[in-house]
Amino acid sequence: MTFASIQFLFYFLPLFLLLYFSAKQIKTKNFIFVVFSLIFYSVGYTPHLLILLFSIAVNYYVALAVDRNEGARRKRFLILGVIFNVL
Incomplete structure (x- = not known):
């Protein structure tokens, strides 16, 4: 998956942003960030x-x-x- 791919722009990024900005605590936000980063790297x-x-x-x-x-x-x-x- 690349940053310009359809999967990233229309599925991965919106889901990440939704979860990240709906999280209240900074620890939860950090966890979401790490998990999505690992998923992004593993897809490639x-x-x-x-x-x-x-x-x-x-x-x-x-x-x-x-x-x-x-x-x-x-x-x-x-x-x-x-x-x-x-x-």
Whole structure:
């Protein structure tokens, strides 16, 4: 699915906007945004979804490590996360 496709413009986008703007809480809006993003990526080519999910998991755990540490160790985790994302 591309941004200019009929499926995106007339089905996917209106459904996303309806659900997103009808949600009251920011956590619900964020959840809707993430779910629709994952659906969008999976429709194009499913292996891309697996790569994206792996990247999300690694970044989540690196962010936890950065948050839990201080000083030089914190900086090492941050550098590790940046290197992972560049590769």
